[in-house]
Each structure stands twice: as C-alpha cells, then as structure tokens.
Amino acid sequence: MQIQxxxxxxxxxSLIISNDGNLQIRAPFGTKRSTIDNIVQDKKCWIERxxxxxxxxxxxxxxxxxxxxxxxxxxxxxxLKIVKADKNSVSLLDGILLLSIKKQSNxxxxxxxxxKTQALSFIKTRLNYYSNLxxxxxxxxxxxxxxxxxxxxxxxxNLRFSFYNILLDQAYIDYVVIHELCHLFYLNHSKxxxxxxxxxxxxxxxxxxxxxxxxxxxxxxx
Numbered sequence: 001m002q003i004q005x006x007x008x009x010x011x012x013x014s015l016i017i018s019n020d021g022n023l024q025i026r027a028p029f030g031t032k033r034s035t036i037d038n039i040v041q042d043k044k045c046w047i048e049r050x051x052x053x054x055x056x057x058x059x060x061x062x063x064x065x066x067x068x069x070x071x072x073x074x075x076x077x078x079x080l081k082i083v084k085a086d087k088n089s090v091s092l093l094d095g096i097l098l099l100s101i102k103k104q105s106n107x108x109x110x111x112x113x114x115x116k117t118q119a120l121s122f123i124k125t126r127l128n129y130y131s132n133l134x135x136x137x138x139x140x141x142x143x144x145x146x147x148x149x150x151x152x153x154x155x156x157x158n159l160r161f162s163f164y165n166i167l168l169d170q171a172y173i174d175y176v177v178i179h180e181l182c183h184l185f186y187l188n189h190s191k192x193x194x195x196x197x198x199x200x201x202x203x204x205x206x207x208x209x210x211x212x213x214x215x216x217x218x219x220x221x222x
Contacts, residue, residue, distance in 0.1 A: 001051065005036065009188075013039055017050040018148070063222060065107040071097050072218055073118075075169025082107060090114040112163070112222070116143050119166040126170075126177045127159070133200065136184045147219045150211070151176045153183035164219045168211075175207035 002022040007029050013036065016024045025036055040047070063069055069080045078097035085100035088110045092098070101110050120143045131138060139157035146162040153159050159180050165173050178200050186193035197204050 072167040119163040
C-alpha cells in the first residue's frame, strides 16, 4: 500500500482509500507527522477492511478487441463488430459498435480516439447548457486520458475532463460538468461549494456515490 499525504488549508484530517488500494491522507498545513501516524494507527482496522473490500471487486477482463466484446457508451452497452475498410471510423447502430479499420491499424487506438472526439463534443454541449444556467464563463476545455480524475478546474478557469466520462450515462456526466463549473465560484469543496452544486443538482450525493462505486470498474473495461 502506498501512502500519500496532501497538505492544504483544510481544518481536519481525512483518510481516503483509492480504487487501486492506496491511502491518501489529507491534512491541514503544519500537521505533525506523529499526529498523522497516530491517526493511521487508530484507523488501521478500517483501512485494512476497506482495502480488502476493494480487492474483492472483480475487475472486467482486459479487452482483446475482438468481435462480440461489450463496450460502454453514454451508459449503454454495445457489442463490438470489426470490419476492414479504406479508412478508420466508428458508428453505432442497433446495439452494435461498428469499428471500421484500415489494415495494420490498432483497433484500440482507433476506438479511444473516437471516444475522445465524442467526449469533447458532448461535454462542450453540456458545459454550454450549464454555464448559461449558472451564469458563468470558463476559459478552455481539454480532454484527458485520466482514469482517477474525471474533471478538474484551475484558477484561470481552464477545465479538464477525462474522455472516460463518455462511457457514463448523461446524468453522471452532468454531475461532473456541474461540479467543475461550480469550482469557478469556489475553488474548494467548502459548504458553499456543495450548496452551489445542490442548487443545480439536488440529488448530487447519489450521483457522486454511484461514480465512486462504479466508475473504476467501467474505466478499466477498455
């Protein structure tokens, strides 16, 4: 188990077990290492139990990109069908994800590039909708390949979203979009921040919990 300590302006210490079984400790600036060590020791049983629960989660087998395999797109499952073609393309039809590829092309790269293109287009649309609703402006949007961070926002209003968002149902993508747009008002996770999120998405807690429980499995299905 790897341990990461993150110091910030927060007032309390929190322990987070990541989906890969590592421990992140979030602590206020100036917290003594001995204090952190004591808390970790006190929470030893809880930490071991959580890590054990994570290890019991059966991750899907890695894809071989052969006909018949199942892939997510906007929360729905599609069956892969690969055909030879003069140019690379991806299309959806009646539950089929049709992957047309040129000779010697890598089917995984072709599909991921398509996912990235779709993610950029779809998330832009949702950003425009919710930024108008919130009356806010973001500077830029970038699509990343991050598995552990679905979205982020910096001080300059630059937004980043993982292309893995496009695997999720729109309702969960909307949560991620709203979450990051609300960081334009509060670049933290304060009470005011969560109240802002809740004003747009009253059931955000359920969305957040579902993502925490399921996203790691979905993202590792590619």
